[in-house]
Amino acid sequence: MDIKPATQRPELLFEVSWEVCNKIGGIYTVLSTKAKTLQKISKDTTVFIGPDVWSQTNPSPWFTECNVTGLSKWSKNAHLPEGISVRVGRWEIPGRPIAVLVKFDGMYAVKDEFYGEMWERFGVDSLHAYGDYDEGCAFAHAAGIVIESIILSGYGQASPIPAVPEPPRRGRKKKIIPTIVAHFDEWTTGMGLLYLKWKMPRVATVFTTHATSIGRSICGNDKPLYDYMSGYNGDQMARELNMEAKHSLEKAVAHQADAFTTVSEITARECEQLLERRPDVVTPNGFEKNFVPAAYKFDAARAEARASLINTANALTGAGYDDNAFVVITGGRCEYRNKGLDIYLDMASALRNMDTCRKIIAYVMVPAWPKEPRADLQERISANTPTDTPLQEPVLTHWLNNPESDSVICRTRSLGFCNIDPRVTVIYVPCYLNGTDGIFNLSYYDLLIGADATVFPSYYEPWGYTPLESVAFGVPTVTTSLSGFGQWVLETYQNYFEECGVNVIGRGDSNYQDVVTNIAHAIEYLTCADSRTTARIRKAAMNTAAKASWSNFISYYDEAYSIALANASKRL
Template identity: 30%
Template sequence: MERKVTEKKKFLVEVAWETCNQVGGIYTVIRTKVPAMVEKWEQDYLLLGPYFKQTAAAEFEPLAIDVETPVGRAIAWMRAQGMEVHYGNWLITGKPKIVLFDLASLMKEVDIVKGRIWENHKISTLGVEELVNQTIIFGELIRLFLGQLAVENKAKKDIIVHFHEWMASTCIPDLRKEKVKISTVFTTHATMLGRYLAGNVPNFYDVLDTFDWHKEAKHYGIEAQASFERAAAQKADVLTTVSDITAKECVAFLGRIPELILPNGLNIQRFAALHEHQNLHSLYKKRISDFVMGHFFQNQPFDLDQTLYLFTSGRFEYSNKGYDLTLDALEILNRKMKESGSRKTVIMFFITKQPYHSIDPEVLHSRAVLDEIRENCQAIEKEVGEKLFQASAASKDLTLPDLNDFVGEYWRLRLRRTVQTWKTNARPKVVTHLLKQEDDIIRNLHRTQLLNHAEDKVKVVYHPDFIVSTNPLFGLDYGQFVRGCHLGVFPSYYEPWGYTPLECMARGVPTVTSDLSGFGDYMMQIMRDYEQWGVSVVNRKTQNYQESAEQLANLLFKFVQQSQRDRIMQRNRVESIADTFDWSNLRGYYDTAHELAVMKRRK
């Protein structure tokens, strides 16, 4: 008689420094993936993160623990030891269960923990910055929790723990040494050394295999961080990363070939009717146009129907994010458009966070006066409309009355004075804020003379802050701003994945990426005709810098020459393939990693 094998149930725990703590891109990865994970795992899914009162107040809902469950008993055990542990729902789509650890409740033990880490794993943590101390205590709290969870579980379920980035993974070596009964997956979204070296070493990818990881880590003052990352990569049951490009860094810096690539996704919002996303584009484009009128029309009016809005965004990493290449390509584009006699105007927005004093008062004032002009015009429109209706009804002939007769002297004078005070001979500002100091973007703009001269076909708006709905210049959140633009430009030199071009696709906006970004590399692998679907890829692997700048300028010039009909069709095509990157389709990569971790631990 054949014996029936019943598969043991599994329980998944995901750990990240950015769980319920928005710092960077990993927050987006975790948050957007949750609904797909909850759909599969239901109650057998738990997230772990650090407790910070300010962020938790907005996103966390506390719940009473259930001591009938292993999770509840593990939390109760930690609380009995004097540690502050919070349990509840993360208030995002899917409402997953989450455990947050208050680092302050164990921070006094940091030197003892650091001593044990040195004794067991020879990872030096002397003189590290406060953030590293926080991650060490975060790791210690996770170690204690997972150790007790494994005890309380009594081997009833296979516990899989998925760690994201080194900041959540300082405990992996200890968990392995103590033989805690869990299966572990470690995902590096970008190596520490890769981020530092790419911005400082010419031809970084060509010499990737020549670096001494420990020597370079010491040189850049990140020995502890790089050591934790390497130890986590080597001690986890399964190592994964987000792209083939970053996999090469894992070999060079972490000493291990990743078993799997886990591409990142988003929750893609699809509309029942295709024209809906076009309607939203038009709505948000008009809001951007309001800003453009306020910023440029004081001195340089142009045809908004012949104007295209391009943008780039992300952390201020001047070379890594390709801001340098974009600026040099814009100089070439400006020249090409002038020489061809193009009737188009390109407005290029740079959206990145930099230190500033305040929004430039002159920029704010210009926008405020434009709003007053609009109010005056709306008042005149109302006055003229009513009088025109009455005159037309009483008219004995079919001629149109003189509309000037319907405008009172008060409104004529007020409108004339408002417009007169608004108009200026000053050149439109390049940067919307008062920066604390000149940076590489400003220096490049002065070198290329892309300073919003009247004859320029390419105008630049540098906005050194995040775009949020409370922003007085746009009144849009970032997603709405993206949807209102015509093209996203992200020719990165170092980009392990690249959410910004993916966010464009999710909103039906064509995008430019590079073959050195994980996203661009992935698109080239899965689609031969990716250009037909609104994705352009700049070759930065085999071309030199100038050749890549010329290629980008040509791609932008080709886009500028498209008709409105062509652009609408392209947006429809982009929107139609966005589902490729929905987490419901990409979750399968994670499922494979989790299964592999269980298989490896059972061997």
């Protein structure tokens, strides 16, 4: 990917997402890490806008309400429609950017009228909406109104801009219009972009889809996406999969945006086929390494993590692993097929028949439906007494509410991992690792540093933060060519562990068993690597992470903003 220099930066940038100050998925990581670089480039010229879904009894741990020069004054005097209210403050992340949280309850009362307007103006078909569609659209509508109000107040500008272009007059001196960009992430914010296109056509708009709603739905319904991509029609599939409202909105926003972006080339092709617009720019996801311990703390943090991972495995299985055990981890959302959890488990099974040089503990760290941490496991860990007898169900750290329908535990059982074979042990951690899980009491990052390798064999993965996080800790990773990160690695490096700390396995719709075998061989190789080779691989991994930092990737967004401003200027 060639990074083009910015030709024009916005004087004021709004970025709207459901995940601003609301940590529920990968977009939170995108925005919260990008913010630090935006603040370095131009402090406090970016305003993040998110949903105010919090209360006094359940406040956001990532937001502090406080005075922000200019915005706080606006918020006290803003004449917003009934049912819309705002809180102004700071997002408590590196860089502490400005954040505005929006209450949007009042938008439900005007929902039908607004949907009708969007149908007439942009062809958005909300007739078959269900689930979270109304909530996302209510927030987006309110966010658009809030942006309009902020701009008309003159915040961040030498002079306010009119809501609509003024007619030209002979002899009038040309007025310099402030450059303002409103950036919307995912279909959940799309109505806000359309509102501004309608009400404030001078504002340049950017739309980023981090995954198309219809592409994700195709995969989620176990349909082959890639072999048949050229034959899919997005509108037809939306009708078939009952996704008409979301797809209609996403497609309309993609076509109406002044600049349309997505996070990887593989998703760009998906957009071109299913949304019928090729993204103007591919904007890969960078990140900041602020969660990685400093060099002087690194070895101690790794030793603590390894001790916790190995001691838990011993307490569960009685297998007597020592520090030479090879710990491999997969993590992320609990999407059995899309995240490749099926391949990971079959890979662990295949390793039992290979010539590995170290005993392997394979962790599956994905939040499912946990009931409680196991009391018998807690007792063994607290006692810290060696044992050679396994616990009942020695593959599970937390009891499940749905053990008979959980895909991971069912597959783990069927592969025979409940019968302890110390060569390869699988351990399922079905809870969110935030430091209070009751077994490890460490965060995912605090444990990740102790791994010898990670595997993320995704089927549907527009970008893929998990392998990027892994290499930031110097932990080599295996991913697939169907992930955006994997494609970036293939474009940037030779595909060897020693070159980049990553091994990208070619994956399609028809080579499942080959993927299983190839990943197993990659792990087998790592178990037999000597200390010098391992050190080179870990250093290469860290170098890869450094190359994927926001300081390198932010220029892709600069290009998108320049395109948006240029296209918006044509409407003047």
